[in-house]
Amino acid sequence: MKKDIIPPVVEDVAVAVIKESNELNQTEWNVYLLNLKKANIEGVLVTSKGYGIYNDEEVKTSTLRHFLDVVNANDYKKIEPIVENVFGLNNEFWVSFFLNNIMYDKKYIFLPETIKEENFTPIPFINKRGVMIK
Numbered sequence: 464m465k466k467d468i469i470p471p472v473v474e475d476v477a478v479a480v481i482k483e484s485n486e487l488n489q490t491e492w493n494v495y496l497l498n499l500k501k502a503n504i505e506g507v508l509v510t511s512k513g514y515g516i517y518n519d520e521e522v523k524t525s526t527l528r529h530f531l532d533v534v535n536a537n538d539y540k541k542i543e544p545i546v547e548n549v550f551g552l553n554n555e556f557w558v559s560f561f562l563n564n565i566m567y568d569k570k571y572i573f574l575p576e577t578i579k580e581e582n583f584t585p586i587p588f589i590n591k592r593g594v595m596i597k
Contacts, residue, residue: 473569475499478556479586480545480578481593492578494542496558497587497595498534504560504567507531509542515552515575524549534560539588550578571596 477497485491494511498504509531513524531540542556552575559568573594583592 471565471567473558473567475597476504476558476560476567476569477595477597478542478558478571479539479589479593479595480554480573481586481589481591482580483591492545492547494545494556495539495586495589496531496534496542496556497539497589498536499587499597500562501536502562503533503535504562505533507534507540507558507560509559510557511543511555513549513552513554517551522552524552537588545578551575554578 477499479495479497480492481495482490482492496507496509507530509529510526511529512526515522527543529542531542534540545554554573556571557568558571559566573596578594582594584595586593586595
């Protein structure tokens, strides 16, 4: 039965949104996946989408899929850039990966208006500040 299946709990994996400057010294926001484990995670797939209410109308962004393959232990990979226009929506990143031949998955949801500088925290490995969900 479904109730008898206990999915493995995801620990030591985080998603972070970081405000950065590009080569032209323009501000841009990027989303990263951080592997805080002491082991590589493999077959990493991230699905991202935004949804919510904007100007009293229901809004959904396109669903994007990113195959990151392997994220090494104590390392990170960039998932995608993100535009400020969607910060007023729920921004969902559904991460799936394999560790020791067991599949794990977890949804990381940045709620509306939480991606802002007053919520910044130090981001491990990247040595920048941003908003992070573990």
